[in-house]
Amino acid sequence: MADAATTAPNDLTEHELHALDAHWRAANYLAAGQIYLLANPLLKEPLRPEHIKPRLLGHWGTSPGLNLVHTHLGRVIKARDLDAICVWGPGHGGPAVLAGSWLDGSYAEVYPDVSRDGAGMARLFRQFSFPGGVPSHVAPETPGSIHEGGELGYSLAHAYGAALDNPDLLAVCVIGDGEAETGPLAGSWHANKFLDPVHDGAVLPILHLNGYKIANPTVLARLPEPELDDLLRGYGHEPIHVAARPGDDPLRTHRALARAMDQALDRITLLQRTAREEDAVERPRWPVIVLRTPKGWTGPAEVDGLPVEDTWRAHQVPLPAVRENPDHLRQLERWLRSYRPEELFDDEGRPRPDVLAFVPDGDRRLGANPHANGGLLLRDLPVPGLARYAVPVDKPGATLHEPTRVLGGLLEQIMEDTADRRDFRLVGPDETSSNRLDAVYRATGKAWQEEILVTDEHLNRHGRVMEVLSEHLCQGWLEGYLLTGRHGLFSCYEAFVHIVDSMVNQHIKWLKVARDLPWRRPIASLNYLLTSHVWRQDHNGFSHQDPGFVDHVLNKSPQAVRVYLPPDANTLLCVADHVLRSRDYVNVVVAGKQPCFDWLDLDQARVHCARGAGSWDWAGTETGTGEPDVVLAAAGDVPTQEVLAAAGILRRHLPDVAVRVVNVVDMTRLLPQDAHPHGMPDAEFDALFTRDRPVVFAYHGYPWLVHRLAYRRAVHPHLHVRGYRESGTTTTPFDMVVRNDLDRYRLVMDVIDRTPGLAVRAVSVRQRMQDARTRHHQWIREHGTDMPEIAEWSWTG
Numbered sequence: 001m002a003d004a005a006t007t008a009p010n011d012l013t014e015h016e017l018h019a020l021d022a023h024w025r026a027a028n029y030l031a032a033g034q035i036y037l038l039a040n041p042l043l044k045e046p047l048r049p050e051h052i053k054p055r056l057l058g059h060w061g062t063s064p065g066l067n068l069v070h071t072h073l074g075r076v077i078k079a080r081d082l083d084a085i086c087v088w089g090p091g092h093g094g095p096a097v098l099a100g101s102w103l104d105g106s107y108a109e110v111y112p113d114v115s116r117d118g119a120g121m122a123r124l125f126r127q128f129s130f131p132g133g134v135p136s137h138v139a140p141e142t143p144g145s146i147h148e149g150g151e152l153g154y155s156l157a158h159a160y161g162a163a164l165d166n167p168d169l170l171a172v173c174v175i176g177d178g179e180a181e182t183g184p185l186a187g188s189w190h191a192n193k194f195l196d197p198v199h200d201g202a203v204l205p206i207l208h209l210n211g212y213k214i215a216n217p218t219v220l221a222r223l224p225e226p227e228l229d230d231l232l233r234g235y236g237h238e239p240i241h242v243a244a245r246p247g248d249d250p251l252r253t254h255r256a257l258a259r260a261m262d263q264a265l266d267r268i269t270l271l272q273r274t275a276r277e278e279d280a281v282e283r284p285r286w287p288v289i290v291l292r293t294p295k296g297w298t299g300p301a302e303v304d305g306l307p308v309e310d311t312w313r314a315h316q317v318p319l320p321a322v323r324e325n326p327d328h329l330r331q332l333e334r335w336l337r338s339y340r341p342e343e344l345f346d347d348e349g350r351p352r353p354d355v356l357a358f359v360p361d362g363d364r365r366l367g368a369n370p371h372a373n374g375g376l377l378l379r380d381l382p383v384p385g386l387a388r389y390a391v392p393v394d395k396p397g398a399t400l401h402e403p404t405r406v407l408g409g410l411l412e413q414i415m416e417d418t419a420d421r422r423d424f425r426l427v428g429p430d431e432t433s434s435n436r437l438d439a440v441y442r443a444t445g446k447a448w449q450e451e452i453l454v455t456d457e458h459l460n461r462h463g464r465v466m467e468v469l470s471e472h473l474c475q476g477w478l479e480g481y482l483l484t485g486r487h488g489l490f491s492c493y494e495a496f497v498h499i500v501d502s503m504v505n506q507h508i509k510w511l512k513v514a515r516d517l518p519w520r521r522p523i524a525s526l527n528y529l530l531t532s533h534v535w536r537q538d539h540n541g542f543s544h545q546d547p548g549f550v551d552h553v554l555n556k557s558p559q560a561v562r563v564y565l566p567p568d569a570n571t572l573l574c575v576a577d578h579v580l581r582s583r584d585y586v587n588v589v590v591a592g593k594q595p596c597f598d599w600l601d602l603d604q605a606r607v608h609c610a611r612g613a614g615s616w617d618w619a620g621t622e623t624g625t626g627e628p629d630v631v632l633a634a635a636g637d638v639p640t641q642e643v644l645a646a647a648g649i650l651r652r653h654l655p656d657v658a659v660r661v662v663n664v665v666d667m668t669r670l671l672p673q674d675a676h677p678h679g680m681p682d683a684e685f686d687a688l689f690t691r692d693r694p695v696v697f698a699y700h701g702y703p704w705l706v707h708r709l710a711y712r713r714a715v716h717p718h719l720h721v722r723g724y725r726e727s728g729t730t731t732t733p734f735d736m737v738v739r740n741d742l743d744r745y746r747l748v749m750d751v752i753d754r755t756p757g758l759a760v761r762a763v764s765v766r767q768r769m770q771d772a773r774t775r776h777h778q779w780i781r782e783h784g785t786d787m788p789e790i791a792e793w794s795w796t797g
Helices: 014-036 062-079 094-103 106-109 118-127 157-162 185-195 225-236 250-278 326-339 370-376 403-417 437-441 471-483 494-516 549-554 569-581 602-611 637-651 682-689 704-710 733-739 744-754 763-782
Strands: 083-088 169-176 202-209 235-243 286-290 423-430 463-468 487-493 526-531 563-564 586-590 613-616 631-637 659-664 695-699 719-722
Touching: 014 062, 014 094, 014 118, 014 250, 014 719, 062 083, 062 094, 062 169, 062 202, 062 286, 083 157, 083 370, 094 118, 094 225, 157 169, 157 185, 157 202, 157 471, 157 613, 185 463, 185 471, 185 659, 185 719, 202 250, 202 526, 225 695, 225 733, 250 286, 286 602, 370 471, 403 423, 403 526, 403 569, 423 471, 471 494, 487 494, 494 526, 494 549, 494 586, 526 569, 549 563, 549 586, 549 704, 563 569, 569 586, 569 602, 602 613, 613 682, 631 637, 637 659, 637 695, 637 744, 637 763, 695 704, 695 744, 704 719, 719 744, 733 763, 744 763
Parallel strands: 083 169, 169 202, 202 286, 235 286, 423 463, 423 487, 487 526, 526 586, 563 586, 631 659, 631 695, 695 719
Antiparallel strands: 613 659
């Protein structure tokens, strides 16, 4: 692809070019000032060491390129009246994006003390990477951002998520060349195969190649241009190149980038019009701008005899010893004055008219677009009443249903009810049907823009189910979708959701910070449905057995995380109703897709889920005259079944033992009240679990999590937890629980071993339990299936 400067017409006058350059120089000055200056923001006096911050933090290298993009986006947004946001991918581009929002006035609107004048500039500079101030990267505090600057690899997926079901939105994404080396970003180039040009907006990737990471060159920047073009064309894009080199006249670069922007946007307009008006079905080949700028452009060319500009040394702070080294101080002053701030700001520090000539108005500003504060656009999700979908339960444990299939009916109706407004998506890595949610296909199809064969099922160019075998891409799509004001659900095999551990970390951090910013409006929660879980991956084996995502999430900010383990179909419906309506949380719901006993009718399920944890009196043998002898507790569908089976054995063989059966749906209820908003007061916890009676707890995941959540409770010394202990293989369903000592027989043995006075008088019962485990091992090795007493078991009460 030839340079854009020679392939597109240009209508910009010299005055317009100089106005663009004025904005860019002002942004560069503000970016450098944030890194260095504690005082004297307008350089009204010579720089002195006391004007410099004592700790120099921040990243200069990427800032000039980002400022260039911000400047030129302002021009096209204003000229074309575009509804546009920008996702800033480079990790620490905070100085640039803060500079842009300060210049467009959006920063002062949400932070009035950082006014668009000299006093506000001083505050802008001082607060950057300073105690009590703002981070060095793009963050929730930054107006116009939907992406945490530390999230290398996720920017393009976020941009596509923002564009979904936003037909009038342009989501620009600046991709740093270091970020472009990550696996998630590489996978995200395929998102264009799922972008519907009729109902979705457009994504304009800008691959920003400045050549270096923190200490090394970057791969894509060193590729020969024809090879890079082949790569991008192979991904389905048409590249447009803009290149600036050290010493180039910036006006030439402005002219080239303006032409590239116009060329790209003209192509996007044509592709959308063709699809929307002519019903074209061929997948569009969207433009991508490849922007090459020198690392640390316009900064110091050389420091202490070593080259800096256009090298990795420009990545962070080019002049590191300004307070101590007079030469560095003089260089800094020359550098800052090279932008000619007196031409850019008046005596009061306000930007001059030329600087603001191409700044859009109102909500069209990148710092003020409501899509970047998605809660402003969020509408309540029309979740239908549950009675239509609930399964009848006349008696506990008499019938079985697949909980996620029951949930699928509810999701189908939500898809149907949002067909016109298009603000709900279901995402997952090729598992919607496998996870029994395929009822949604009666309301919508799977998004797909490639060829559709007659043998394909449910593929639809306008579908709202997103399936791709990349958990990173699914997560990024959904985050971008939620952050721009919509709703969704991520369905995933439990063992493989770990792939997005770092992504959910960042989203939780975003939510935690955003809830403390009054101008950030609440967004719909990020909802995970984890199924095909550890206890029913007996057929796939050890590689598919890992329940630890819950542990990972519960390490995070308690204000933002919730974990639910509904034990049957109706409780799953109630939990889903709650999480789909919620705001500003990460909700993890773990529920099986295999046939599961129905324990509670809808009304009982509603009460139980609202309580979060409670006693199932019908399952225990308490007389109501005092505390139980032992508490059998469960969290999760398979542990619940094993606990009830154990309770049935105790009822038959040790009827004089007072057993209380407790079921936990909301894992955060186990925490103290001061540790989590859902935490149980001590008095309530003690009443449910007792203070000093043995508690045998069958838990879905790793047993130490329950100990961690409950370690401050009075009963903790008497708490014994059974759960997954990394013992897995390809085997039978019941053998999975036996291997991990979560089976009914082991639970009965635990009750006998831990209930005072019971071990001696129940020795024969304990021996029967041990014998049953031995029979189990022999049976499965001979027959390959579980024993009839297991396979045909049901609750008899």
